[in-house]
Amino acid sequence: MRSSDLPAVRALGLFRSMAEASFEDLVQAAYLQTFPAQLDLIAEGDPADFLYVVMEGCVELFAHANGRETTMAMVRPVNAFILAAVLKDAVYLMSARTAHKSRILLIPSENVREAFARDDAFARAIVVELANSYRTVVKEQKDLKLRTAVERLANRLLRYDAEQGAHGTVTLPHDKRTIASLIGMTPENLSRAFNTLKPYGVEVTGPTVTIADAAALAKLAQPNPLIDDETS
Amino acid sequence: MRSSDLPAVRALGLFRSMAEASFEDLVQAAYLQTFPAQLDLIAEGDPADFLYVVMEGCVELFAHANGRETTMAMVRPVNAFILAAVLKDAVYLMSARTAHKSRILLIPSENVREAFARDDAFARAIVVELANSYRTVVKEQKDLKLRTAVERLANRLLRYDAEQGAHGTVTLPHDKRTIASLIGMTPENLSRAFNTLKPYGVEVTGPTVTIADAAALAKLAQPNPLIDDETS
DNA sequence: CGTTGGATTGACCTCAGTCAATCAGGGTGG
DNA sequence: CCACCCTGATTGACTGAGGTCAATCCAACG
Incomplete structure (x- = not known):
């Protein structure tokens, strides 16, 4: 090697x-x-x-x-x-x-x-x-087992944002079809889940997602260190 | 001790x-x-x-x-x-x-x-x-992620049957509510899933389940050693 | 007996999958 | 340079699986 x-x-x-x-x-x-x-x-x-x-x-x-x-x-x-x-x-x-x-x-x-x-x-x-x-x-x-598809997506976005510096601008690390499968849903349903998150300040442009109101998103997502934290 | x-x-x-x-x-x-x-x-x-x-x-x-x-x-x-x-x-x-x-x-x-x-x-x-x-x-x-609730139940029954000697008579090891939660569904839905399995030879009497036609049940369940086998 | 907690059933609804059509972007080859 | 794919994404309409709520049933137990 x-x-x-x-x-x-x-x-x-x-x-x-x-x-x-x-x-x-x-x-x-x-x-x-x-x-x-x-x-x-x-x-x-x-x-x-x-x-x-x-x-x-x-x-x-x-x-x-x-x-x-x-x-x-x-x-x-x-x-x-x-x-x-x-x-x-x-x-x-x-x-x-x-x-x-x-x-x-x-x-x-x-x-x-x-x-x-x-x-x-x-x-x-x-x-x-x-x-x-x-x-x-x-x-x-x-x-x-404990979250709906929309909740899973919301938490995933918050995690990506944290990983990428918490700037409120996330670049999706994979194809949307892959992300959909990863969090246990179909690509079609992922697309609709993004729309569901629009009122919570989530805007999607291609592979870029902006989170305008992280607090609102977090209120929906209910992030939990015992699920979402990398370490612990 | x-x-x-x-x-x-x-x-x-x-x-x-x-x-x-x-x-x-x-x-x-x-x-x-x-x-x-x-x-x-x-x-x-x-x-x-x-x-x-x-x-x-x-x-x-x-x-x-x-x-x-x-x-x-x-x-x-x-x-x-x-x-x-x-x-x-x-x-x-x-x-x-x-x-x-x-x-x-x-x-x-x-x-x-x-x-x-x-x-x-x-x-x-x-x-x-x-x-x-x-x-x-x-x-x-x-x-x-890969099975419906009915498929999960069918496979679970087959597994219990195998564990208990493959006699076609299974004693559920826990409350039905617990089993429901374990396999990711509500108690109500578990009850309906049992009914769905009736045409496949599954009869339920309290905590006892009889599997009349294991082959028919297996055809529905599609048991997979890479999911259902204890060892491996 | 009456109480209690699990199980079942029914009615209803919603979340999410399916199918199909359309659209957008990124090559490729003429 | 542009038409043409090809792939992935999106949208719409529909379906179906599974959750919710409420009532009822049943067995165990005091």
């Missing part, structure tokens, strides 16, 4: 504290590849052969059942995905495809499990990573 | 492989208490003071947002809950109350984190536990 990428990988919480030797082993065995947009990386049900780390670009995790498809998550650099399947030596629960052209690090799962078995610091870093992932999904489940 | 409970706790995947000394430390610090039914144990947002292990009875995990409440999970013996919050030294994301009279082991989270820091085997057992929990929630999210 390119040596200039090493620091970025090493800086990940997952790899930061592991022994240099273990890290070397992982990196030696890993492949760094660039994929075009819309390329299928893994399919749910496949055995977990690699741990994936998104270095550049963006990856969509999605799933199928009962003839439907839904977006489960969007993975941005620099982050790993499907760690749990790799550790359990199980099949992937989700499929993955590139959303844009992406540079991705593939670490053979056998090597990850070896490092996990040998390196105590790595094992503990994995605990932190998994605990965070777990809590993230629990929050998403609460979002899904 | 009662010495007769020790083997059951020790047999848990989470504690099985840890050093005897670490286990002793945890047990010494722990409290074993019996709580009546419908007693609130923890509230979401509270700091995680204890790791809980259900020894007997049953505990409901639930959550609030936007003026609504939903059941997140039912924890049966012998299982631990809210491990992630304890490890992160964060606040609970879910509330918990006893569903029935329950005997519960409370281990101070400080002691759990100490054991995690000191005992490498324990740290690795936690990884397995968290990976399983994570994958369980991901499956639940797929269930919620």
